Amino acid sequence: MERFSGIFLIAGLIFFGFSVVVMAVIPYMHFVDLPVKTAEEVAPTVMEEFKDLEKRYPEAFKKAFPDGSTIKNVADALREGRDIYVAEGCWHCHSQQIRPVSNEDQRWGKISYPEEYQNELQMPQLMGTRRIGPDLIRTGGTRPNDWHVAHFWNPRDVAPVSVMPPFPWFFDKTGNPDDVPQLNRKGFAMVTYVQWLGSWLNEEDRNVE
Amino acid sequence: MNSQATEQPLIFRKLVKAHLIAGAIFLTISMFGGLFYSLALLQSYPFEGLEIFSPGRVRMVHTNLIAYGFLFNCFVGMLVWTVPRLTGNSLTSEKIGWLTFWAWQLICTLTFIGILLGYAQAVEWGETPIFVDPLVVVGAILLFIQFFPPIAKCKDKGLYVSLWYFSAGLVWVALTYLMGNYLPQFFLPGASGAAVTGLFIHDLVGLFVTPMGWGMMYYFVPIILKKPIFSHGLSLIGFWGLAFFYPLNGVHHFLYSPIPMYAQYGAVISTIAVEIVVTTVIVNFFMTLRGRGDALRTNLPIRWFFTGMVLYFLTCLQCAYQTTLSAQKIIHFSDWVVGHAHLVMFGVFSFWINGMIVYLWPKLCKKEWFSDKINSWAYWLTTIGLIIMFFDLMAAGLVQGFLWKGLVSWESSIIYSIPFWWVRTGAGILMIAGQLGLFLNMWWTSSAGKKIDSPPPASPVVPEPTPAV
Numbered sequence A: 001m002e003r004f005s006g007i008f009l010i011a012g013l014i015f016f017g018f019s020v021v022v023m024a025v026i027p028y029m030h031f032v033d034l035p036v037k038t039a040e041e042v043a044p045t046v047m048e049e050f051k052d053l054e055k056r057y058p059e060a061f062k063k064a065f066p067d068g069s070t071i072k073n074v075a076d077a078l079r080e081g082r083d084i085y086v087a088e089g090c091w092h093c094h095s096q097q098i099r100p101v102s103n104e105d106q107r108w109g110k111i112s113y114p115e116e117y118q119n120e121l122q123m124p125q126l127m128g129t130r131r132i133g134p135d136l137i138r139t140g141g142t143r144p145n146d147w148h149v150a151h152f153w154n155p156r157d158v159a160p161v162s163v164m165p166p167f168p169w170f171f172d173k174t175g176n177p178d179d180v181p182q183l184n185r186k187g188f189a190m191v192t193y194v195q196w197l198g199s200w201l202n203e204e205d206r207n208v209e
Numbered sequence B: 001m002n003s004q005a006t007e008q009p010l011i012f013r014k015l016v017k018a019h020l021i022a023g024a025i026f027l028t029i030s031m032f033g034g035l036f037y038s039l040a041l042l043q044s045y046p047f048e049g050l051e052i053f054s055p056g057r058v059r060m061v062h063t064n065l066i067a068y069g070f071l072f073n074c075f076v077g078m079l080v081w082t083v084p085r086l087t088g089n090s091l092t093s094e095k096i097g098w099l100t101f102w103a104w105q106l107i108c109t110l111t112f113i114g115i116l117l118g119y120a121q122a123v124e125w126g127e128t129p130i131f132v133d134p135l136v137v138v139g140a141i142l143l144f145i146q147f148f149p150p151i152a153k154c155k156d157k158g159l160y161v162s163l164w165y166f167s168a169g170l171v172w173v174a175l176t177y178l179m180g181n182y183l184p185q186f187f188l189p190g191a192s193g194a195a196v197t198g199l200f201i202h203d204l205v206g207l208f209v210t211p212m213g214w215g216m217m218y219y220f221v222p223i224i225l226k227k228p229i230f231s232h233g234l235s236l237i238g239f240w241g242l243a244f245f246y247p248l249n250g251v252h253h254f255l256y257s258p259i260p261m262y263a264q265y266g267a268v269i270s271t272i273a274v275e276i277v278v279t280t281v282i283v284n285f286f287m288t289l290r291g292r293g294d295a296l297r298t299n300l301p302i303r304w305f306f307t308g309m310v311l312y313f314l315t316c317l318q319c320a321y322q323t324t325l326s327a328q329k330i331i332h333f334s335d336w337v338v339g340h341a342h343l344v345m346f347g348v349f350s351f352w353i354n355g356m357i358v359y360l361w362p363k364l365c366k367k368e369w370f371s372d373k374i375n376s377w378a379y380w381l382t383t384i385g386l387i388i389m390f391f392d393l394m395a396a397g398l399v400q401g402f403l404w405k406g407l408v409s410w411e412s413s414i415i416y417s418i419p420f421w422w423v424r425t426g427a428g429i430l431m432i433a434g435q436l437g438l439f440l441n442m443w444w445t446s447s448a449g450k451k452i453d454s455p456p457p458a459s460p461v462v463p464e465p466t467p468a469v
Helices: A004-031 A039-056 A058-064 A071-087 A145-153 A185-196 B002-007 B013-040 B055-087 B094-116 B133-153 B161-187 B190-225 B232-248 B250-254 B261-289 B300-322 B325-331 B335-365 B372-405 B410-448
Strands: none
Touching (some): A004 B133, A004 B161, A004 B190, A004 B232, A004 B250, A039 A058, A039 A145, A058 A185, A071 A185, A145 A185, B013 B055, B013 B094, B013 B335, B013 B410, B055 B161, B055 B190, B055 B335, B094 B133, B133 B161, B161 B190, B161 B232, B190 B232, B190 B261, B190 B300, B190 B335, B232 B261, B250 B261, B300 B325, B300 B335, B335 B372, B335 B410, B372 B410
């Protein structure tokens, strides 16, 4: 018990292995039968919002997605949106998980369930451990696209007490200072991703705040 | 052993020094990252609209560099100093030591730049970009090659306690890193991935930082106090209890999530168990201090160490309470957790490292401290800052948790948090001032300190005399 080989084997390998089996492998067995969906398979529920973006910002949209609102483009937007969500550290201030306690179902909507996390956009999972801003897993479709566009440009324009940073790099500026900045591909991807969160549920199950 | 010592120095002083300097530099970057991020929460972020310094990215730099830049560097430096002394064997090679050192600085620099450029990975405390991950594994293997042979060659009947922690900790950190950075990224989505990321966050604390920290305490405290550890039996209970229960804790980061409930119950129970086990270690150290309490007043390293241990006890107590499902209803997702993280990472492990630096730096430079006064100020500023921050964030967490439960609007919960966040920024400035004082003192000591007249003892395995602090 006090020799290198014993510690290496028992503490280092066996105890660690035991913990992985009990705390990771067996929980995994519960979900092994649930199919892991691709972005294409989960894309249709946000198609309406994506088309709405195309209608509202036709020129910028054409520049970002030349072949229009196809399922493939929605799936690409979701993947890129998820990557930006990770890169900007959004997941450190916004959770994506509704707990069955603390009146969370009253505030946000339906309690989280395993199936909704079984897709490639939750690899790695983005449940989060801190809420500085609101939870986002039920936010899709509860606000119009225009709101999100204004919010990404400067959150305090629409929510004065917000402590969220602005994201001007989601927009392209033309040389002329009088022109309105236009969403770029990053911006469209981000709005699509946020509008997708929870879009697989009925409206009454989402964000009833 | 002695003949070996004359041929080549048993301890690579320059390497220890280099690791401590690198740790200090990364901690400085990280602390300023934390300060700027806290300003973002006060709507006064200095770099607003600048893509590479977006607060979300800076926040990840803050936590990530603490783990890999500061703690890792200082602990490896500590291993380079202690392992040859504890085993009587020289490390595998100085070249491997320098290779590890530069590999590690490359990893941290790439991580720093990668996160700022937007290549973070969505694993909490493993934000290290995916393309840096293989390098970390290489770094871990280099550590095996460097430290395992001297430990395995050790002829003593039983290894000293510190070496139990070091041997196990080095195995664990490699396994933990592989598990946490690869499984959720490529194989496990959703709830099963969450179980693994929970394990990763907690194993990095419990199976790397904690064993290194305790190993360090078991080495430095008896040497400075010049008396043996109180009880061998308690050391055994502490180590094996930690080894068994700590790895089972991770899922407590995702209570009330879609992870199967038995795993959540198991995590809660083993968390409470580990806190009881850890208390035995604390008892062991305080019984060792018995009769030498004056050292707290006269010896600064001992004061750092035992302040850290008191805070460690507080952490354990808090942890055993906050992990219960009833407490989680309110405090999860709130600033309470942030306060807890600062208490354990800064209040315990950074304090211990500070104590080690205060003890070791004069020996590494062979010079006296430039100023004992600055060291004393560093202690008080850091300690007061940390305690203010801890109680402030704990209170903030309770306010937030109850406001959320009470279904007031989200905006109100932000408005009520802002006074707490102001206090947090102030406390952070105190902590930064303290740490910078210590680091500047390190600099001035090595450049302008007075040379120590008597040379250190010839045989490196003999414990050094207590520094007059």
